[in-house]
Amino acid sequence: MATPRTVAFHTLGCKLNYAETSSIERMFAAKGFTSVNFDEGANIYVINTCSVTDFADKKCRQFVRRALKASPDAFVVVIGCYAQLKPDEIAEIPGVDLVLGASEKFRVLDYIDDLSKAPGKGMINVKEVQTANSFTDAFSFGDRTRSFLKVQDGCNYKCSFCTIPLARGSSRSDTVESVVANAEKIAGMGVKEIVLTGVNLGDFGNGTEVIEGAKVKKEAMFIDLIKALDQVEGIERFRISSIEPNLCTNEVIDFVAAADRFVPHFHIPLQSGNDKQLKAMRRRYQRSLYQDRVDYIRRKMPHACIGVDVIVGFPGETDEDFLESYRFIEQLDVSYLHVFTYSERANTDAANMEAPVDMATRKKRNEMLRALSEQKRRSFYKIFLGRRRSVLFEAHKDKNLMSGFTDNYIKIETGFDADMINKISVVQLMNINDSGNVEAIVLDIPETVFDHV
Ligand code: SF4
Known part of the structure; x- marks a missing residue:
């Protein structure tokens, strides 16, 4: 069996889980793995679960099924809070090969480091769930x-x-x-x-x-x-x-x-x-x-x-x-x-x-x-209409638009300008649009010149 080189991730839950998945993804990249989109078909799937999410079990099963649909022979790993709380339930989901709880998830590569030596899909079913007590950044x-x-x-x-x-x-x-x-x-x-x-x-x-x-x-x-x-x-x-x-x-x-x-x-x-x-x-x-x-x-x-x-x-x-x-x-x-x-x-x-x-x-x-x-x-947004604030712009799903948040977390939408993405700009807030966000005009002035109150 050739050493698998592609991996796909899915994260459920909070910002903390997103931060942790991203760090685990970089650990895979450092070992030569390429990340691909979930539905593209990967050799390894890592599903980082949440116990707060409603229907955690249903969601977990759903993503295991999606992974196996895209790549029937994939090695599927379930990690995170739900894996910590319900390892047995997860281990019984058809197609799950590895279950790692809160403290072990950062060691995922130790388990699947060299799959060429592993017994293969369906043969590994490790439950390594211990109390989380160390800190991993x-x-x-x-x-x-x-x-x-x-x-x-x-x-x-x-x-x-x-x-x-x-x-x-x-x-x-x-x-x-x-x-x-x-x-x-x-x-x-x-x-x-x-x-x-x-x-x-x-x-x-x-x-x-x-x-x-x-x-x-x-x-x-x-x-x-x-x-x-x-x-x-x-x-x-x-x-x-x-x-x-x-x-x-x-x-x-x-x-x-x-x-x-x-x-x-x-x-x-x-x-x-x-x-x-x-x-x-x-x-x-x-x-x-x-x-x-x-x-x-x-x-x-x-x-x-x-x-x-x-x-x-x-x-x-x-x-x-x-x-x-x-x-x-x-x-x-x-x-x-x-x-x-x-x-x-x-x-x-x-x-x-x-x-x-x-x-x-x-x-x-x-x-x-x-x-x-x-x-x-809406009442909060209305206070700032006509005023200037700083915005960090990012891409929008509508290619003609870009969006971003002001320092005080007002969501802004305006026409796309590639030069402004990932830059802090000063805008004048104009009106609340149908999506409930604020339309704004980008001002060509230094970012220090905005209304602080
Ligand atoms: S017990 Fe849960 S809800 Fe309460 S402070 Fe801690 S994490 Fe938050």
Whole structure:
């Protein structure tokens, strides 16, 4: 059997998974493999799964089938969070040859390094699922405009609905020096924007204590990391993907407000605007703290974009609870919502809680919050019509257009100009188009000349 040389990847789930798939892809490339499109037919398939995704099992099966349709003799590897949680289920999917959980996925090449010596398709069925406890750095590199840089993994919180601590283990982080070195490497690849990613990003540094004489001090915390990154030459923008409200401190907000490279965009999970539900979810704050965080950001950065995660239909959420949550979110000065419909996950406390909400009600609440999100997004966009902001342009699926985000995360669309791709330009925001994005005119002025507020 000739040594296979082509590999195809598919990633389900979050930015962290994308960063990790991209790093694994570069490991394959370093060994001489060529990446091909999923449906093109590859010798090896790597499917990086997610346990948060609804129907994780169905999706996993679907991609295994697609891989085998394109290449019936392919060697199929399933990795990631779902592989960590349900290795036996995945091993039984016809056509799956290798299952690797959270800590082993970066060793995928050790297993399939020399397939000429392997027994061949269907003969290997390795389940190597251990508790994830070491940190492996990763970053994505694709279209050259933006890279997801993994700086932290795992979580020590115990939210009652969440499987992530089971899938990814306890909280651990890279060092500041290593993150800065990766950011410099990414800058050298021509990328202009880095999105910092982690499971619980604001928890960066937790557990990295060093003993100096009799004193124990934290080696470096999230604030130290962002201060160091703000100095990295070549990267024009850093974005914080998501930060828990209790970790989004005044210090972090003050720093972002004054930073050179950190953009005014916060994504802060709320999950419910009802204290009774927050307690049942075992979140570490009450809604008054969330309100306080939003108010503080607004005081420091009136122009900041603030995104919110919300879960609807969590057990015990009555109509009154939901309406209280809805009204709380309605009055919050935020810019958009990411709405998730609660679904039961095995091995979580929430799955056994009383008073589950019926599916039709969960769906209705989801629709109500999505409509609220659209209103909020439009209201936020409207504030900036007629003003100037900086945009990092990238290609659009319509060849006549290009799109990009402003520093404060307004989606812009305008006519294609190849010279502007992967460059930061100043635009004047004109109107909201039918797709809900903002049409803008590119201005021929230096990028420092834009409206900061
Ligand atoms: S903070 Fe809660 S929801 Fe987020 S990863 Fe940790 S346990 Fe899960």
